[in-house]
Amino acid sequence: MSTVMKQERAVAINPTRSCAPIGAMLSAFGVHGALTINHGSQGCASYPRHQMARHFREPIEVATTSLTEKTTVYGGKENLIAALRNVWDRFHPTMITVCSTCLSETIGDDIPAIIEEFQDNNPEVEIPIISVKTPSYIGTHITGFDLFLKEVAMRLPVKSRKGDTNGKVNIIPGWVNPGDIRELKHLLREMDVQPLFLTDYADTLDGGYYNPRPHFPQGGTTVEELQDSSRSVASIALQKHIGGEAAKVYKKRHNVPAHILPMPIGLANTDTFLATLTEITGKEVPLELQRERARLLDAIVDTHMFNTGLKVAIFGDPDLVHGLARFVTEMGMIPRFVLTAADSKAWGDDMLALSEELGVEMDIMYKTDLHELHKRMKAEPVSVVIGHSKGKFLTDDEKVPLIRVGFPIEDRFGYHRRAVVGYRGGMYLVDEITNTILTQRGNIVSNTLMELEDADTPVMNGGCGSNGGGCGG
Numbered sequence: 001m002s003t004v005m006k007q008e009r010a011v012a013i014n015p016t017r018s019c020a021p022i023g024a025m026l027s028a029f030g031v032h033g034a035l036t037i038n039h040g041s042q043g044c045a046s047y048p049r050h051q052m053a054r055h056f057r058e059p060i061e062v063a064t065t066s067l068t069e070k071t072t073v074y075g076g077k078e079n080l081i082a083a084l085r086n087v088w089d090r091f092h093p094t095m096i097t098v099c100s101t102c103l104s105e106t107i108g109d110d111i112p113a114i115i116e117e118f119q120d121n122n123p124e125v126e127i128p129i130i131s132v133k134t135p136s137y138i139g140t141h142i143t144g145f146d147l148f149l150k151e152v153a154m155r156l157p158v159k160s161r162k163g164d165t166n167g168k169v170n171i172i173p174g175w176v177n178p179g180d181i182r183e184l185k186h187l188l189r190e191m192d193v194q195p196l197f198l199t200d201y202a203d204t205l206d207g208g209y210y211n212p213r214p215h216f217p218q219g220g221t222t223v224e225e226l227q228d229s230s231r232s233v234a235s236i237a238l239q240k241h242i243g244g245e246a247a248k249v250y251k252k253r254h255n256v257p258a259h260i261l262p263m264p265i266g267l268a269n270t271d272t273f274l275a276t277l278t279e280i281t282g283k284e285v286p287l288e289l290q291r292e293r294a295r296l297l298d299a300i301v302d303t304h305m306f307n308t309g310l311k312v313a314i315f316g317d318p319d320l321v322h323g324l325a326r327f328v329t330e331m332g333m334i335p336r337f338v339l340t341a342a343d344s345k346a347w348g349d350d351m352l353a354l355s356e357e358l359g360v361e362m363d364i365m366y367k368t369d370l371h372e373l374h375k376r377m378k379a380e381p382v383s384v385v386i387g388h389s390k391g392k393f394l395t396d397d398e399k400v401p402l403i404r405v406g407f408p409i410e411d412r413f414g415y416h417r418r419a420v421v422g423y424r425g426g427m428y429l430v431d432e433i434t435n436t437i438l439t440q441r442g443n444i445v446s447n448t449l450m451e452l453e454d455a456d457t458p459v460m461n462g463g464c465g466s467n468g469g470g471c472g473g
């Protein structure tokens with residue numbers, strides 16, 4: 001029977017989470033020409049910049065109000081006013097996001113009031129300036145990302161007349177990689193649906209090398225598009241925990257129907273996404289996407305003899321873990337341990353419902369850390385772990401392979417370009433998981449796995465694979 005556990009320990013050991021402002025900063029990078037001011041100490045800007053630069057391998061420009069001991073005592077208003085002025089004078093951005101930090105929230109700076117005063121005194125600065133409350137004690141990086149989207153949904157879209165639509169569908173992808181956004185664009189192009197991404201950092205955080213360097217990175221959703229998003233025919237949030245609330249804001253304020261879906265990883269979840277597009281637009285799934293689906297199914301069949309029955313541990317952001325858990329089950333594996341750092345009982349309940357639907361026993365853990373996962377893996381070994389780079393130390397200790405998915409991937413290159421969503425993302429995952437397991441476990445001879453001598457976790461290689469026959473699927 002599956003169990004749900006919330007960590008009550010007062011300390012995190014080997015945490016998987018990042019701090020809240022990084023989420024708001026990341027999502028703001030998806031707005032063309034936008035700049036973020038981090039209202040806090042210099043470290044509150046440096047840490048997220050380093051984290052993002054190591055994952056995306058791009059220069060990450062974020063301004064800081066650089067609070068010190070003096071401003072901590074007397075308040076950071078003067079620094080924020082000066083930062084807004086400097087950023088405007090030097091960059092002329094299309095939008096400014098001010099994210100708060102543990103420090104500025106604890107001081108009690110009234111950031112919306114400071115912004116209002118700045119705009120009153122500087123009427124020439126005619127751009128949206130939004131503030132997002134992101135002290136890290138209210139949540140994790142996903143909280144910051146989600147709050148930014150909610151703020152955009154509340155502040156930017158303009159009122160539209162009833163029935164006046166732009167024919168587009170708001171797509172709120174949540175915390176994904178640039179490669180995932182490109183894959184979603186591919187699906188939407190094939191479905192002949194015009195998307196409006198909230199937001200789109202496919203190019204701003206995975207750009208090319210240009211000489212001279214452009215003033216702002218190419219790509220991103222424009223402020224005008226965000227203002228027009230109230231005229232879209234529907235909103236689809238592809239992560240319940242990041243963007244689901246923003247979709248509800250569009251519904252409530254602008255009567256844009258909201259569809260909150262599971263992250264489209266694997267067969268069933270991608271089917272759901274495409275079926276929703278059909279429901280909204282009346283357009284059928286084209287032959288090309290049906291072929292991609294058939295190829296993913298074929299890839300799962302081709303590899304089932306090496307994956308079926310293997311136990312997996314998955315950690316990371318709530319929606320990512322939810323999507324991956326369903327997908328590895330489609331591959332015949334057992335998502336034995338699933339873990340997130342987010343303090344979300346709703347996620348725990350969703351995972352419990354998923355485990356019952358799939359008929360698999362899971363240990364479901366939230367608001368917890370890798371120490372907890374490590375403990376459980378020692379008592380009950382798994383064949384593979386899926387998660388980001390922070391899992392490297394426990395997988396090295398346990399001599400279990402780590403499939404790198406999520407954020408941050410700082411010890412490998414190019415993972416931000418890879419997609420895990422859509423049928424093609426599923427094919428990538430099938431290959432990556434299977435090949436990693438095979439590399440760890442042994443050699444393939446005539447389609448049969450000859451296990452290495454020191455392999456201590458059983459690998460199922462029976463069925464069609466064990467007779468050396470050609471199970472080509």
Ligand code: SF4
Pocket residue numbers: 019020021040043044045047100101102103134135136
């Ligand atoms: S003080 Fe808070 S906001 Fe700043 S880096 Fe630390 S956790 Fe993040």
